Amino acid sequence: MTMDRKSVEPAALSRRQFLGRLWWGATGLVLLEAAGGLVASLWPKIKVGAFGGKVTVGSLAEVKAIPVGTIVYFPEARFYLSRVDSGLLAIYRKCTHLGCVVPWRDDEQTEDGLASIGRFNCPCHASIFDRYGMVKGGPAPRPLDLFPITIEGGEVKVDTGTVVERSAFDASQALRI
Numbered sequence: 001m002t003m004d005r006k007s008v009e010p011a012a013l014s015r016r017q018f019l020g021r022l023w024w025g026a027t028g029l030v031l032l033e034a035a036g037g038l039v040a041s042l043w044p045k046i047k048v049g050a051f052g053g054k055v056t057v058g059s060l061a062e063v064k065a066i067p068v069g070t071i072v073y074f075p076e077a078r079f080y081l082s083r084v085d086s087g088l089l090a091i092y093r094k095c096t097h098l099g100c101v102v103p104w105r106d107d108e109q110t111e112d113g114l115a116s117i118g119r120f121n122c123p124c125h126a127s128i129f130d131r132y133g134m135v136k137g138g139p140a141p142r143p144l145d146l147f148p149i150t151i152e153g154g155e156v157k158v159d160t161g162t163v164v165e166r167s168a169f170d171a172s173q174a175l176r177i
């Protein structure tokens, strides 16, 4: 059985049809590009939680439920939320010695009275910090830096664009919740 060639060959286009299709194709491309540009321009504004801006950590009710002595890590925003007896601290993870990322170690001995175990240990030159970010050993010249915390519209926010240096801990550094 032979196949009807007419049924498989593309239909011939008139010049007018060809130009019409070309115009619609070009218009579609322009619209797609414009839509892509719009999404790209909106993306940084709708992306919540990036380092360098204000990061929402949760509702006030959620944050209040965090027990004293708990550390919550926000790796993309580069800080630890530390629930201490006087409130909340947002501790910058950057070591105050030479800038290494300081990991939280919940298998190490505690350096404070807030929990039975856990401390920050810098892997570069062995500086040690407690849940307040205070230096407990090693060459770090000052406590870990803080980011300001605010409550806005019932949500707890951390301003990772503002680094607060300190020489000691006092209770006013913690946000009371």
Ligand code: FES
Pocket (backbone or CB within 6 Å): 095, 096, 097, 098, 099, 100, 122, 123, 124, 125, 126, 127, 138, 139, 140
């Ligand atoms: S960079 Fe942390 S102890 Fe040196």
